Amino acid sequence: MSNITSFSVNSMRFPSDKTVIYCVGAQKGGTTWLGDYVAGHPQCYLPPMKECHFFDTRYGFDMQARKVAINNMKRHLTSMLGTDNFRFGEKLLELQAAVQRAELFAPDDRGLAAYLRLLTARAGAATHLCDFTPSYATCDRTVFGFMDSLADNARFVFIMRDPIDRLWSQARMASKNILNRNDGADFEKAAHRALKHYLGNYQAATLPRSNYMRTIAELEAAVPRDRIQYLFYETLFTDDAVRKFCDFAGIDFVPADFGHRSNEGTGLDMPGSVRKLLGEGLQVQYDFIRDRFGSEVPAAWQDPAGAARGTEAAPEGAAREDTMSGGNPARSEGGRA
Numbered sequence: 001m002s003n004i005t006s007f008s009v010n011s012m013r014f015p016s017d018k019t020v021i022y023c024v025g026a027q028k029g030g031t032t033w034l035g036d037y038v039a040g041h042p043q044c045y046l047p048p049m050k051e052c053h054f055f056d057t058r059y060g061f062d063m064q065a066r067k068v069a070i071n072n073m074k075r076h077l078t079s080m081l082g083t084d085n086f087r088f089g090e091k092l093l094e095l096q097a098a099v100q101r102a103e104l105f106a107p108d109d110r111g112l113a114a115y116l117r118l119l120t121a122r123a124g125a126a127t128h129l130c131d132f133t134p135s136y137a138t139c140d141r142t143v144f145g146f147m148d149s150l151a152d153n154a155r156f157v158f159i160m161r162d163p164i165d166r167l168w169s170q171a172r173m174a175s176k177n178i179l180n181r182n183d184g185a186d187f188e189k190a191a192h193r194a195l196k197h198y199l200g201n202y203q204a205a206t207l208p209r210s211n212y213m214r215t216i217a218e219l220e221a222a223v224p225r226d227r228i229q230y231l232f233y234e235t236l237f238t239d240d241a242v243r244k245f246c247d248f249a250g251i252d253f254v255p256a257d258f259g260h261r262s263n264e265g266t267g268l269d270m271p272g273s274v275r276k277l278l279g280e281g282l283q284v285q286y287d288f289i290r291d292r293f294g295s296e297v298p299a300a301w302q303d304p305a306g307a308a309r310g311t312e313a314a315p316e317g318a319a320r321e322d323t324m325s326g327g328n329p330a331r332s333e334g335g336r337a
Contacts, residue, residue, distance in 0.1 A: 012112050013150050014129060015120065020151040021130045021249055024144075024219070025137030027209045028169040029161040030233045035132035036260065037242070043251045045126035047118050049101075051133040054115045057105050059143050069102035116150075128251055137215045138208040145222035155249055156223055160212055160289065161233035162301045163282040167210050168270045171198035191271050195278075204281030213288045234298035279304035 014020055021038070023031050038044040057066050076095040083091045103114040119129040137158070139147075148154045161169075171194055199207060208214075219228060229248040235241055237258045246253045283304045290297050 012109065012116060014116060014152075016152045017127070018120070018123075018151065019128045019153045019155060019250055020119070021128055021155045021157065022136065022147055023130070023132040023134070023157045023159070024139070025134040025158055025209065025215065026160055026166060026212070027134040027137070028166050028173070029134065029159040030231075030236045031132050031134045031159060033260065034157075034159070034236070034245070035130070037254075037256050038128070038130045038132070038249075041128075041251060041254055043126060044128045044130050045119070045123035046130040046132065047122075051135075052104065052115065052118060052131050053133055053135065054104050054111070054118075054131070055139055055143050055147055056133065056135045058107065058111060059139065066102070066105040069098070069105060072098040073102055128249060135209065139218065141218040141221040144219050148223050148227075153250075154223075154227065156219060156228045157231065157245070157248075158215060158219065158228065159231045159233055159236065162298075163210055163212070163285045163289075164270075164275060164278045164302055164304065166233075167198075167204060167207065167278060167282070168195075168274065170209065171195050191274050192277075195274060204278055205284050210282070210285065212285055216292070230293070230296075232296070232298050234300040 021044070023034060025031065032050070035046055035050045039046040039050070053064075073095065076091065076098050080088065080091045080095060100114065104111055104118065106114070119131065123129055136147075144156070148156075160166075202208075204210065206214075216230075229245065231241060231245065237256075239255070242256045243253050279302070286301070286304045289301075
């Protein structure tokens with residue numbers, strides 16, 4: 001839950017002639033690829049860092065971004081101590097940029113003002129302002145409502161990926177050092193250690209970034225359904241999906257580069273025993289999504305009941321192994337870095 005119980009319309013808001021597009025997840029679900037698409041679109045502006053982490057940090061869902069900002073300031077200050085007069089001005093500019101980034105996380109109106117500047121100051125003639133932060137999926141209805149209140153026309157996009165593939169991709173990235181040290185007979189044991197490291201105190205179905213049921217319920221409790229778009233990672237990389245996104249966002253269709261790869265993974269296969277374990281844990285998420293979206297669910301999504309029996313291999317043509325998946329290098333959601 002957030003550390004706020006209600007919100008009021010703030011006098012500090014986005015300009016009324018701008019549409020704001022929030023992509024709220026899911027991590028490892030193609031958000032970076034779609035972010036790259038809007039960054040290159042003439043009607044859109046996406047800040048250079050893509051993931052602003054404003055709302056999840058401001059309301060206590062994820063404090064890692066603030067820690068990173070503080071460490072960046074420390075690094076630039078240390079660098080200034082050893083620099084010569086010729087580069088002092090350059091280093092000072094770098095420190096000022098780091099301070100501006102950290103200002104986002106001030107808990108008062110300075111933080112909100114910094115966030116609005118971040119998305120508007122360099123937007124130029126762009127009509128659509130974009131914040132693609134997949135960890136916003138962990139926010140609750142109060143925060144989603146606050147996000148919606150900041151713009152006259154806000155749009156929310158949520159991309160879902162096969163839950164087993166998504167969670168393994170995230171765990172693999174979070175625990176890559178554990179996995180890279182092991183191969184052959186040791187890899188399966190290492191994979192289970194990596195999964196345990198990533199899950200921390202959570203069960204697979206309740207892991208915040210994997211809990212599609214929760215994200216959808218909280219989002220729809222705060223935002224009108226016609227301003228929410230659900231996409232699927234497995235069918236995202238097609239002209240049809242991109243056209244649907246553009247129509248929803250209110251921007252012109254521009255052909256996408258489907259050969260572009262974002263955050264390409266290391267290609268480590270999932271052991272069958274891990275697939276079985278995740279199938280058992282994520283059954284409830286599969287049931288919910290299939291019941292909710294019916295035939296829209298990609299055929300590439302797995303049968304978790306089959307996976308739990310150890311009989312379901314990864315489907316042919318299933319999600320490409322992170323060749324176009326989104327998000328930053330992962331960290332444990334269970335509280336372990």
